[in-house]
Amino acid sequence: ILLYVEFQHHLKQAFCPQLIDVYQYFVQFSSEYLHLFHLFYRIIFHMKLEIPEYVSILMKELNKHGYECFVVGGAIRSILLNKPVNDYDLTTSALPEETKQVFHAYHTIDTGLKHGTVTVVSKHIPVEITTYRKDAEYKDHRHPDEVIFTRTIKEDCARRDFTINALCYCEETGILDFFNGKEDIEKKIVRCIGNPYQRFEEDALRILRAIRFASQLNFSIDDHTSKAILDTKETLSYVSIERIQEEMNKFFAGEGCVPLLYPYRKVFSVFLKEMDSVNWEQLIQRLQNSKQDYRIRFALVLSDPAFSDVKHTLKYMKYSNKEITAISQMIKYRNAPISTKTDILYLLKDMSCDFMQYLNYREAYDLTSYEQSFHIYQSIIQNNDCYSLKQLQINGKDMIALGYTGKDISLYLNQLLNAVIEEKTANNKEKLIAYLQTIN
Numbered sequence: 001i002l003l004y005v006e007f008q009h010h011l012k013q014a015f016c017p018q019l020i021d022v023y024q025y026f027v028q029f030s031s032e033y034l035h036l037f038h039l040f041y042r043i044i045f046h047m048k049l050e051i052p053e054y055v056s057i058l059m060k061e062l063n064k065h066g067y068e069c070f071v072v073g074g075a076i077r078s079i080l081l082n083k084p085v086n087d088y089d090l091t092t093s094a095l096p097e098e099t100k101q102v103f104h105a106y107h108t109i110d111t112g113l114k115h116g117t118v119t120v121v122s123k124h125i126p127v128e129i130t131t132y133r134k135d136a137e138y139k140d141h142r143h144p145d146e147v148i149f150t151r152t153i154k155e156d157c158a159r160r161d162f163t164i165n166a167l168c169y170c171e172e173t174g175i176l177d178f179f180n181g182k183e184d185i186e187k188k189i190v191r192c193i194g195n196p197y198q199r200f201e202e203d204a205l206r207i208l209r210a211i212r213f214a215s216q217l218n219f220s221i222d223d224h225t226s227k228a229i230l231d232t233k234e235t236l237s238y239v240s241i242e243r244i245q246e247e248m249n250k251f252f253a254g255e256g257c258v259p260l261l262y263p264y265r266k267v268f269s270v271f272l273k274e275m276d277s278v279n280w281e282q283l284i285q286r287l288q289n290s291k292q293d294y295r296i297r298f299a300l301v302l303s304d305p306a307f308s309d310v311k312h313t314l315k316y317m318k319y320s321n322k323e324i325t326a327i328s329q330m331i332k333y334r335n336a337p338i339s340t341k342t343d344i345l346y347l348l349k350d351m352s353c354d355f356m357q358y359l360n361y362r363e364a365y366d367l368t369s370y371e372q373s374f375h376i377y378q379s380i381i382q383n384n385d386c387y388s389l390k391q392l393q394i395n396g397k398d399m400i401a402l403g404y405t406g407k408d409i410s411l412y413l414n415q416l417l418n419a420v421i422e423e424k425t426a427n428n429k430e431k432l433i434a435y436l437q438t439i440n
C-alpha cells in the first residue's frame with residue numbers, strides 16, 4: 001500500500017494523471033501485473049542513475065528484508081550536476097538496530113546510533129546508513145532536542161536543509177523530488193525547505209551552509225532564503241568555531257566565492273568583527289585574481305590592515321598549527337622581494353610553507369604575474385640548489401672537527417649557507433672549508 005501511495009504521488013509529479021488510472025487498473029490484478037507496471041514506469045519515466053555496486057548491494061539487502069532505502073543528499077545533487085560524487089549517504093526505513101541486524105555479516109560501526117546512523121563497510125568502503133528522521137524541537141540554535149525516527153521518506157526529506165539536498169533515489173522509484181530540488185538545480189538556486197527563518201532559527205549552521213553551497217556550486221541564493229540569512233545571522237554565534245571554520249574553508253575553496261563575500265559580509269562579521277572595516281574594493285580585486293584555495297584566499301582576507309593580529313585570528317578560528325604557519329607566513333612575507341634567484345633562495349631558507357602557494361598568493365596580493373619567479377623556483381628545485389642547512393655539504397660534526405664550539409657552530413654554518421646562496425662559494429666541503437678561512 002505504501003508503494004502504491006508513493007507511486008500515486010510520483011505519477012502526479014510526473015504530470016501524468018492518466019497513468020494513475022492505468023496504475024489503479026493494474027493494482028486490481030495480481031502482483032505480477034504490478035511488477036510489469038513498475039518495469040514500464042521505470043523505462044518510460046525514470047532516469048536510471050549509476051550507483052556503484054558497493055552501494056547498491058546494501059540497498060538491495062535492505063529491500064530484501066522489507067525496508068526501503070534511498071541514496072540521498074549530496075550524491076544525487078552531484079550526479080545531476082555531472083560532478084564527481086564525494087560519498088553516498090543512504091537513508092532507510094529500517095531502525096538502526098534493524099539495519100545492524102540486516103548487516104550482521106558485515107563489519108558495522110555505530111557511528112551515531114542516537115541519530116540513527118550506522119556505518120556499514122561494503123567492499124572495504126564505509127557507507128553511512130541513517131534511519132528516516134524528523135527533527136523535534138531544537139535547542140541552542142544547533143542541536144535538535146531529540147531525534148524522532150519515522151517510516152516515511154518524505155518526512156526525512158523535509159528535515160533536510162535545502163531543496164537541492166533533499167533529492168533521493170532508488171532503482172524502483174527513480175528520483176523522488178518532494179521539494180522541487182531538480183528545478184532548483186536547473187535554475188542554480190539554493191533554497192531552504194520550508195520557512196527559511198524557522199530553518200535558520202532551528203540550526204544556525206545552515207546560514208553558512210547556504211552560502212558555502214552557493215559558492216561551491218556557483219549558485220545564487222533564493223531571495224527569501226537570502227533575506228532570512230541576513231535577518232537571522234546573529235544566531236551564528238551559537239555555532240562552534242570548528243564548524244564555522246569547516247564551512248568557511250569550503251566557502252573559500254568554492255568557484256563562486258568572490259561575488260558572495262560583499263553581500264554577506266555582515267554574516268562573516270558575526271564571527272570575524274574585523275570584516276566590518278575591510279577595504280572591500282581592494283580585497284575583492286585580489287580575491288578575483290586568486291586561485292581556488294582556501295588558504296590563499298583566507299590569507300588575502302587576513303592581509304587587510306583590519307586584521308592586526310593574524311596568528312591570534314587563526315588560533316581563534318581553531319586552525320591546525322600547520323595551517324597557521326602556512327597562512328601566517330604568506331602574510332608575513334607579503335612584501336619580500338622575489339625577482340632574483342638569490343631573493344627566492346633566501347625566502348626558501350626562512351619559509352616552511354608551500355612556495356608555489358606563496359607565489360600564487362603574491363600574484364593575487366600584488367595583482368601581477370610572477371611567471372619569472374615561478375621559473376626560477378622550478379629550476380632551483382630541479383637543480384637541487386642549496387637553501388637550507390640540511391643541503392649544505394658541511395655539518396655540525398665537521399665544524400667540531402675543525403675546532404668550532406658552542407654558538408659559533410651555528411653562526412658560521414649560517415654564514416656559509418648565506419655565502420652559498422649568494423654564490424660566493426660552491427657547495428662542496430673543500431670549498432666551504434676554504435671559504436671559512438677567508439671569513440675568520
Ligand code: ATP
Nearest residue numbers: 072073074075086089159160161165166203205206
Ligand atoms: P558535501 O559534498 O559537502 O558532503 P552533502 O550534501 O553531502 O555535501 P553533508 O554535510 O555531507 O552535505 O550532509 C549530507 C546531507 O544531510 C545533506 O545533503 C542534507 O540533506 C543533510 N544535512 C546536512 N547537514 C544538515 C543540516 N545542518 N540541516 C539539515 N540537513 C542537513
Ligand code: MG
Nearest residue numbers: 074086087089
Ligand atoms: Mg556528504
